[in-house]
Amino acid sequence: MSAASTEQSPADGLVTAAVHVTGVDKIFTGKKKATVTALEKIELTVAPGEFVSLIGPSGCGKSTLLRLIADLDTPSTGTVTVFGKTARQARIDQEYGIAFQQAGLLPWRTVSANIELPLELHGVAGPKRKARSAELLALVGLTDFAESYPDQLSGGMQQRVAIARALAESPRLLLMDEPFGALDEMTRERMQTELVRITAETGAAVVFVTHSIPEAVYLSNRVVVMSPRPGRIRDILTVSLGSAAERSDHLREDEAFFTNVSRVRELLHGEAPVGIRGVENR
Amino acid sequence: MRGQAGTLRTVLAPVLLGLGALLIWQLVIVAFEIKPFIVPGPLAIGSEFGENIGTVLQGALVTGGNALVGLVIGGVLGILFAIVAALARVVDELSAAVIAALAVVPIVALAPVLYTMFGAGAETARQLVAAIAVFIPVFINTLRGLRQVRPVHRDLMHVYAASAWQTTRTVTVPGALPFIFTGLRIASSLAVISALIAEYFGGPIGGLGKSITSAASGSNYPLAWAYVLGAIIVGLVFYCVTLAIESFATRHYKPST
Numbered sequence: 001m002s003a004a005s006t007e008q009s010p011a012d013g014l015v016t017a018a019v020h021v022t023g024v025d026k027i028f029t030g031k032k033k034a035t036v037t038a039l040e041k042i043e044l045t046v047a048p049g050e051f052v053s054l055i056g057p058s059g060c061g062k063s064t065l066l067r068l069i070a071d072l073d074t075p076s077t078g079t080v081t082v083f084g085k086t087a088r089q090a091r092i093d094q095e096y097g098i099a100f101q102q103a104g105l106l107p108w109r110t111v112s113a114n115i116e117l118p119l120e121l122h123g124v125a126g127p128k129r130k131a132r133s134a135e136l137l138a139l140v141g142l143t144d145f146a147e148s149y150p151d152q153l154s155g156g157m158q159q160r161v162a163i164a165r166a167l168a169e170s171p172r173l174l175l176m177d178e179p180f181g182a183l184d185e186m187t188r189e190r191m192q193t194e195l196v197r198i199t200a201e202t203g204a205a206v207v208f209v210t211h212s213i214p215e216a217v218y219l220s221n222r223v224v225v226m227s228p229r230p231g232r233i234r235d236i237l238t239v240s241l242g243s244a245a246e247r248s249d250h251l252r253e254d255e256a257f258f259t260n261v262s263r264v265r266e267l268l269h270g271e272a273p274v275g276i277r278g279v280e281n282r
Numbered sequence: 283m284r285g286q287a288g289t290l291r292t293v294l295a296p297v298l299l300g301l302g303a304l305l306i307w308q309l310v311i312v313a314f315e316i317k318p319f320i321v322p323g324p325l326a327i328g329s330e331f332g333e334n335i336g337t338v339l340q341g342a343l344v345t346g347g348n349a350l351v352g353l354v355i356g357g358v359l360g361i362l363f364a365i366v367a368a369l370a371r372v373v374d375e376l377s378a379a380v381i382a383a384l385a386v387v388p389i390v391a392l393a394p395v396l397y398t399m400f401g402a403g404a405e406t407a408r409q410l411v412a413a414i415a416v417f418i419p420v421f422i423n424t425l426r427g428l429r430q431v432r433p434v435h436r437d438l439m440h441v442y443a444a445s446a447w448q449t450t451r452t453v454t455v456p457g458a459l460p461f462i463f464t465g466l467r468i469a470s471s472l473a474v475i476s477a478l479i480a481e482y483f484g485g486p487i488g489g490l491g492k493s494i495t496s497a498a499s500g501s502n503y504p505l506a507w508a509y510v511l512g513a514i515i516v517g518l519v520f521y522c523v524t525l526a527i528e529s530f531a532t533r534h535y536k537p538s539t
Binding site for chain 2: 100107117121
């Protein structure tokens with residue numbers, strides 16, 4: 001059932017894919033020439049406006065894949081294109097916004113100055129920057145904290161600032177590397193609901209790395225399940241839980257939600273139970 | 283309420299300890315009839331200090347002024363040089379040996395040479411000695427700080443396709459501020475000490491160092507100690523002012539995610 005969904009992607013044809021990854025391997029060479037295959041034969045296409053989650057146990061290369069798309073690393077073989085451009089060109093043209101597990105705010109800048117950082121670096125004029133940061137602060141619900149410093153905010157608020165910063169240049173693609181990984185469960189669920197709303201409002205495509213199954217299912221149009229050593233895509237699952245507008249907190253109680261959660265769980269632990277008995281390292 | 287009591291205790295305890303120490307000192311002087319050329323009592327030093335407050339203040343201004351000029355010149359050069367060294371690896375490698383050599387030179391020992399170079403009537407030699415003494419700790423600490431960029435910030439600047447100078451300006455230098463201030467804090471005391479000691483080797487009169495030597499050679503020991511007290515106060519002022527600027531400038535630098 002899920003095998004069929006692997007093939008469907010509206011990317012080929014008239015629309016340029018937001019992300020197109022073909023035949024990508026990534027091999028890291030460590031000390032004493034020991035090599036680690038982080039990724040093997042990765043094929044992935046993300047359509048514009050689509051929300052795709054990468055899920056898998058630690059060491060499955062999901063973060064590495066995201067870093068390749070962001071041009072923070074280069075693939076050993078294969079190609080990565082973002083909106084038809086090479087990953088490098090897409091980075092230089094600021095085709096995507098990015099958020100990491102750590103908010104990574106500059107502690108010496110106010111919240112609004114942090115959001116304005118990318119705009120400032122790319123030569124956007126002062127008044128325009130101010131207007132944009134005010135807009136984004138309203139979007140993430142932090143208008144009252146514009147002049148606060150990061151150390152005066154909670155972890156969840158800092159992460160919201162980081163998301164606002166990622167959205168500063170209205171990118172059509174958002175790359176997120178476990179952005180809610182360090183947050184408590186309650187904050188996490190609230191942030192997820194907000195993210196669904198934000199992506200609906202901005203229409204951006206999202207590649208979202210996580211190791212939380214409910215999070216992946218709740219947020220995504222498609223969930224990419226990965227397996228470790230070497231990092232491969234085990235399967236891609238299409239989750240159809242309705243449009244962003246229909247997705248509220250009630251969805252977490254929904255039958256379809258649970259069905260999809262268990263499908264992802266089966267895929268993760270599926271054929272080879274590496275994840276479960278990962279302790280036995282030979 | 284409790285916070286207030288806490289502050290009171292942190293302030294009061296060292297003050298009481300200091301007063302106690304002074305009292306014992308005075309008692310020992312009186313009880314054992316110790317001669318002033320060995321150690322004068324705090325009362326004698328205090329009264330000399332009070333009587334000569336004008337000249338002590340003038341001396342403090344001269345010595346403190348030299349130290350300040352040295353601190354500013356050495357500090358600015360140290361920071362700028364560290365930025366260049368952090369940006370260009372070649373500069374760093376070329377200068378490493380020179381910096382190491384400079385760090386072990388007893389800088390004050392240069393004073394007599396510098397007096398002949400710049401003339402014994404000018405304060406230049408003293409300011410230069412202070413500047414060299416300041417340069418080393420500021421340079422070393424700043425360079426260390428510039429290398430401490432957090433990976434997430436480095437990634438971010440790469441993502442923004444920021445130039446090396448943009449990265450330096452917006453992330454590296456502000457991030458190194460705590461380290462720069464550590465260097466400056468060490469350097470502030472060094473600047474005063476160097477400017478003071480440099481006076482022992484010649485140059486114009488008027489500074490605290492010269493006053494200490496002339497009072498001591500005139501056998502006026504309590505007065506010499508009064509000038510020493512002045513020098514201690516100048517050093518403390520330098521240290522405390524740098525500390526105050528530091529805690530203001532880095533007030534938001536708590537570890538954040």
